[in-house]
Amino acid sequence: MTARRTVTIRDVASHAGVSMTTVSDVVNGKGRVDPSTRQRVLDSVRDVGWRPRRSARALRSGETGIFALCFPRREHGVQDWLLNADYDMALVAACAAAAVDSGRQLLLAPRPTDLEDLARLDVDGVIIADPQERDPALRILDQAGIPTVTVERDIRRADTWWVGTDNAGGATSALDHLAGRGAVRIALLTADARWSWFADTTAAYRAWCAEHRRRPLIRTIDADDPRTAAAQAVHSLLRLKNPPDAILALPQGSALGVLDAAELAGVDVPADLKLIAGIDSQTLLVSQPPVTAIDQQPMRIAKAAVELLITRVSGADAPGPTLVSTELVVRRSTAGAR
Template sequence: MPTLSEVARHAGVTPATVSNVLRNRGRVGATTRQRVLDAVDALGYRPHLAARALAEGRAPTLALMVSSIANPFYPEFALAVERAARSSGHFVIICNTNEDPLTGRAYLDQIAGTLSEGVLVTNANLDFADLHATESRGTPIVLCMWERPNEPPGLPCVAVDFRLAGELAGTHLLALGHRRIGAIVGSKASGIHAARYEGFVDAVRAAGVPKGRVKHAPDTIQGGYTAARALLEADPTLTAIFATNDLPALGAMHAAADLGLSVPGDLSVIGITDIQLARESRPALTTVAVPTVEVADLAVDLLRELIESSYGQAGRQLAASVPMRISSPPQLVVRASTGPARQAR
């Protein structure tokens, strides 16, 4: 593999000039610049990103930490992040924690500040103490998809009003005449989906309707399937199921089919997020869409601002100065999985 020095000799310039051309820095004449680029093409030179990171103390990469790459939402979000990062000349490293805090800590220790200039964190089950420690060492952190805009986390974040998403889902079912509604929450009672369920409960209580049965389950299709069967077997009068995410909602539709129920004739189902599978399922899933691409753009822009301003270099900032960006509100997307409530079976 050719080196930067070999490119410089081939072009008849100094290594520093080659570096300036490749980084688009400094003042280099048009003729010299073209000579360097021709030499790069002729020799097939490719920069060594790890070596550059060690030499310069910074890397042209951002890390994106996700809890499970098997969850279809995260590849979709990662694609949006990659597009936003590439437009600013950055690459993206995907760090899959498999919902293991120790794996997440290892990523933070080994990548943050060396192979990546900053870290984007989705719902990756990371210890906040580890995130604060990483930030205090000078590597900016941005939380993506923070679910409670009215409760700042003490770290830079992009927030989405997921409580409103739950409220929109509940209001939609109520407008269709549903009064016997079960709920599937894709986390523990105090977990990341709590705000979504709280919004749903707000909607049904405001209508004078009992909140109904609830099951907490893994945020997967299988988790939704198992929870929905339990709900429907315990209360056959249910006419609708609200799920805090699309995957459990899809599982609920599968459970309905196995129980001989039609969707939405016998049972309406609604989720939250609007992943690609929601659009491709049959029937297509009614859901509350969150602005995934917008959040990715906001998160990358915020992280770049923090990197350029050396946020955290002097230690933790005061809570009042920690930046938060709030996305546009979630939007109800009505598809074929919800319809008017029929009389109790």
């Protein structure tokens, strides 16, 4: 077989009918370029399949030695994120450690939204955390031929380059625990984001309710303001003729909203209302009462994601998705002790 020739900036310039300086200015966001010319250059970058490489190492070896980790864009401020981002921060730390162990570096970057973002993302591979349904970042990365794996999966994609927690198993374990503590009317708080975590857990909840002949009681809340939205949802739930006696609250921060609503309504947790959070955090450990939570195992997830990306960058076939089991961390919100 004839080796495939490396596509260069010269090919882009020739295809677009401009100078190499103009191509460089467009992809690096420098200089003043006519909008129609800029678009022609970006179209040519896509058409010829050029991947800009700026580092000296990349010019020598074709590799940068860098992986990128991209989280969803946050609508609210950094302060709100930090209060509930134990999982994300553990994921970053563990990904960085795994990347360093493999002789690479980790870049924390925003998701690429267009070819200009892609040109600035000068890396060998990308880990996308919590992809949404038909995630546009994955489409852009696919078009550019950049090896990518995801933490959790895009529910509309059939590929197996992803690592995730056993969401169904975690939900079933939590519901069994609540039932074992005497809960009869268990409600689920999920979110309006189209993430596999929410979709898989909701499906498992419905299946569990059908198996145990329980009526599903689901409320979907705003994923970008989970504490406030959860408090509002629980306030309405507690006013039902037969209110829930237990809640599984999935989104980060939503369990705190449940505690807010319960305190306002004079409902005791756990005597009157048992509570499990879908994702653990230090805040839940020191809340009153401390909240039982599903440990999503971010350290194990991160290590598996980096290992899977190394496999993909090497050109090997997909080994299949990696599922990591969760652990239920029991605290006083379900223990029943005063």
